[in-house]
Amino acid sequence: MLGRTLREVSAALKQGQVTPTELCKKCLSIIKKTKYLNAYITVSEEVALKQAEESEKRHKQGQPLGDLDGIPVAVKDNFSTSGIETTCASNMLKGYIPPYNATVVQKLLDQGALLMGKTNLDEFAMGSGSTDGVFGPVKNPWSYSKQYRERQRHDEHGDSHWLITGGSSGGSAAAVAAYTCFAALGSDTGGSTRNPAAHCGLVGFKPSYGLVSRHGLIPLVNSMDVPGIFTRCVDDTAVVLGVLAGHDPKDSTTVQDPIKLPMILGEMDVSRLCIGIPKEYLVPELSSEIRSLWSQAADLFESEGAKVIEVSLPHTCYSIVCYHVLCTSEVASNMARFDGLQYGHRSGIDVSTEAMYAATRQEGFSDVVRGRILSGNFFLLKENYENYFVKAQKVRRLIVRDFMNAFDSGVDVLLTPTTLSEAVPYLEFIKEDNRTRSAQDDIFTQAVNMAGLPAVSVPVALSNQGLPIGLQFIGRAFCDQQLLTVAKWFEKQVQFPTIQLQDLMDDGSLVLENGKLTSVSLT
Amino acid sequence: MSVQASPTLFMAMATAATATSAHPDVVSIARVAPPSSLRRTRSKEMWARALRVRFPATLNRGRGFASKAGPQGKVQEAGQGTHSPRLATQGAGRVPAAKIEHLERLALVNFGSREAVARLEKAIAFADQLHAVDTDGVEPLESVLEDRCVYLRSDNVAEGNCTEELLRNSHHVVEEYFVAPPGNISLPDLVNKTPSPTAE
Numbered sequence: 078m079l080g081r082t083l084r085e086v087s088a089a090l091k092q093g094q095v096t097p098t099e100l101c102k103k104c105l106s107i108i109k110k111t112k113y114l115n116a117y118i119t120v121s122e123e124v125a126l127k128q129a130e131e132s133e134k135r136h137k138q139g140q141p142l143g144d145l146d147g148i149p150v151a152v153k154d155n156f157s158t159s160g161i162e163t164t165c166a167s168n169m170l171k172g173y174i175p176p177y178n179a180t181v182v183q184k185l186l187d188q189g190a191l192l193m194g195k196t197n198l199d200e201f202a203m204g205s206g207s208t209d210g211v212f213g214p215v216k217n218p219w220s221y222s223k224q225y226r227e228r229q230r231h232d233e234h235g236d237s238h239w240l241i242t243g244g245s246s247g248g249s250a251a252a253v254a255a256y257t258c259f260a261a262l263g264s265d266t267g268g269s270t271r272n273p274a275a276h277c278g279l280v281g282f283k284p285s286y287g288l289v290s291r292h293g294l295i296p297l298v299n300s301m302d303v304p305g306i307f308t309r310c311v312d313d314t315a316v317v318l319g320v321l322a323g324h325d326p327k328d329s330t331t332v333q334d335p336i337k338l339p340m341i342l343g344e345m346d347v348s349r350l351c352i353g354i355p356k357e358y359l360v361p362e363l364s365s366e367i368r369s370l371w372s373q374a375a376d377l378f379e380s381e382g383a384k385v386i387e388v389s390l391p392h393t394c395y396s397i398v399c400y401h402v403l404c405t406s407e408v409a410s411n412m413a414r415f416d417g418l419q420y421g422h423r424s425g426i427d428v429s430t431e432a433m434y435a436a437t438r439q440e441g442f443s444d445v446v447r448g449r450i451l452s453g454n455f456f457l458l459k460e461n462y463e464n465y466f467v468k469a470q471k472v473r474r475l476i477v478r479d480f481m482n483a484f485d486s487g488v489d490v491l492l493t494p495t496t497l498s499e500a501v502p503y504l505e506f507i508k509e510d511n512r513t514r515s516a517q518d519d520i521f522t523q524a525v526n527m528a529g530l531p532a533v534s535v536p537v538a539l540s541n542q543g544l545p546i547g548l549q550f551i552g553r554a555f556c557d558q559q560l561l562t563v564a565k566w567f568e569k570q571v572q573f574p575t576i577q578l579q580d581l582m583d584d585g586s587l588v589l590e591n592g593k594l595t596s597v598s599l600t
Numbered sequence: 601m602s603v604q605a606s607p608t609l610f611m612a613m614a615t616a617a618t619a620t621s622a623h624p625d626v627v628s629i630a631r632v633a634p635p636s637s638l639r640r641t642r643s644k645e646m647w648a649r650a651l652r653v654r655f656p657a658t659l660n661r662g663r664g665f666a667s668k669a670g671p672q673g674k675v676q677e678a679g680q681g682t683h684s685p686r687l688a689t690q691g692a693g694r695v696p697a698a699k700i701e702h703l704e705r706l707a708l709v710n711f712g713s714r715e716a717v718a719r720l721e722k723a724i725a726f727a728d729q730l731h732a733v734d735t736d737g738v739e740p741l742e743s744v745l746e747d748r749c750v751y752l753r754s755d756n757v758a759e760g761n762c763t764e765e766l767l768r769n770s771h772h773v774v775e776e777y778f779v780a781p782p783g784n785i786s787l788p789d790l791v792n793k794t795p796s797p798t799a800e
Binding site (some may be wrong): 173174176286287300324326329330331332333392395398399401402405409416417418419420421423427428429430431432433434435438439442444447448450451452454455456458464465467468469470471472473474475477510512516527528529554 | 695699702703704706707708709710711712716719720722723724726727729730731732733735738739740741742743744745748750751752753762765766768769770771772778780781782783784785786787
């Protein structure tokens with residue numbers, strides 16, 4: 078059952094082949110077995126079982142709510158969930174229990190999805206490794222896969238060579254990759270959904286800015302944040318997007334365009350497609366394997382009759398700098414709300430309001446967060462505002478124009494790498510600080526956030542080391558469905574292999590034949 | 601690596617284009633046949649080839665990042681022709697102490713260590729690269745939705761009455777008030793009196 082698509086499982090639930098409670102219990106047991114991944118901050122076992130019970134009642138009465146009824150999902154811990162602790166992996170919000178659900182969470186619950194828990198992340202979603210949260214780093218399930226381990230020469234007795242998931246939504250990625258749920262919500266501000274998706278062999282989707290509500294998503298960069306979706310196949314993403322997309326009166330940055338539902342991805346005539354390859358994305362740091370796969374993907378489209386052309390996004394080299402300035406500035410503003418008075422951590426110092434605020438923020442925020450706040454405040458100083466913040470906004474317009482020009486020249490979809498390399502070992506990753514790593518790792522993904530375009534990372538193949546590599550498709554604004562249709566076609570061509578997780582295979586939880594998941598025991 | 605690779609990548613694409621166009625029959629057969637089989641076989645070969653590609657200089661690449669972006673400020677090799685941003689910084693300027701205090705006062709966040717200040721200086725130097733871009737006549741972009749009229753709901757009370765829920769999350773509440781320490785004491789007055797809680 079776990080290896081099936083959402084629609085298949087939903088059909089099985091409707092036909093009574095499996096019950097929501099069985100599915101729920103199975104996923105909870107896998108969560109326990111894969112605890113070492115540290116993917117979850119909070120496992121909402123009781124909530125999930127209760128939801129499963131209610132879903133079962135509905136199914137028995139023949140009245141399921143939809144394709145997501147009875148389906149286990151996970152949510153990144155920067156989405157507010159009523160009655161369930163929401164921490165953003167920070168001391169500042171430890172113990173904080175929101176009184177409301179984020180709109181996207183509410184939509185999932187309204188469709189009967191089972192909330193397995195809140196997943197781990199980098200503190201306040203700042204980072205590209207999911208290593209900087211107060212609950213510890215998330216481990217990439219592929220570190221424990223047969224595909225990776227059999228290619229390693231050194232002894233794997235120690236656990237010291239485990240790999241990062243990428244970030245900042247690493248917990249959600251690990252949760253889906255390890256079969257603890259069918260879909261997970263992440264957030265994407267600079268690539269935080271697409272980056273871990275590529276490292277964990279998943280489909281990571283970033284919707285157009287304005288398509289999905291941000292109400293309840295604890296904000297990082299208001300002008301770039303969007304909720305992101307992790308699934309094991311593109312069709313599942315379409316199912317989830319169909320539920321989440323749409324105008325929300327509580328988020329005035331959601332557009333009111335009508336969306337055609339249900340979101341079903343049809344067949345595509347590749348010969349009518351025009352794929353753009355941005356030449357500036359061919360950087361020296363790109364691994365040769367990914368470069369080769371990128372090239373072969375382009376060849377594949379071309380061999381099927383698509384037009385593949387080179388395009389230029391001339392301001393690409395400045396986008397990471399621009400992003401850095403805008404991001405830290407907006408962060409400085411958004412983090413100002415954490416003062417300990419109304420919610421969250423409060424320092425014991427109460428000599429004065431400002432002393433209390435300062436101490437609270439000192440105790441509650443990590444170095445990374447404080448660093449970004451201070452940088453942001455620097456760029457927002459009166460003397461720097463024009464030269465840094467406004468300048469960055471102008472450069473942002475140039476970057477957006479680059480994309481518009483590329484699409485206006487007839488390109489339907491851009492094809493780029495998602496990451497510079499496959500997932501690296503944690504010990505390697507932490508040799509550089511958070512800002513440096515983010516600047517390196519976000520290189521292919523953040524320009525998309527600045528332009529508000531939809532993008533998706535699709536897993537393509539395994540590297541020589543047996544680790545997943547993903548490629549990114551970028552579409553025109555609000556052409557999310559078309560983008561997913563292209564991604565779905567591509568996914569079918571590449572036939573990315575299933576992860577062979579030793580633990581789950583050893584105890585019979587997952588059964589694979591020829592690298593494909595054939596059955597899962599529900600005991 | 602970069603300049604040679606760039607024309608090669610796209611020259612290969614151009615060659616492929618002429619190759620396929622010379623064999624229209626092959627393309628159409630592939631489409632008429634059972635959708636997955638022929639294409640999948642061909643794709644499998646492609647991916648098998650990808651996996652056989654030797655992955656050179658893995659170690660160099662790892663080391664490369666460490667040395668290029670080190671605190672010594674080595675400039676990363678941009679590669680002839682490509683415009684990679686400099687991830688490390690050269691000659692990061694010093695931020696004066698008065699400015700540091702000012703920022704701490706504004707942000708109500710403590711730097712806490714010399715390293716944190718150094719990180720700020722690097723961040724500023726990194727951001728300085730923006731000045732190389734010509735933005736004459738370009739308007740700042742505040743939102744990607746600027747061309748649209750975003751929705752504003754009508755000014756009617758639709759929800760509320762959740763006092764209890766909101767007060768529940770605060771550490772110090774008296775009746776229906778959030779309790780704050782005295783507000784008329786400014787932070788600099790306390791700088792010498794309150795010990796810094798950090799131990800970095």
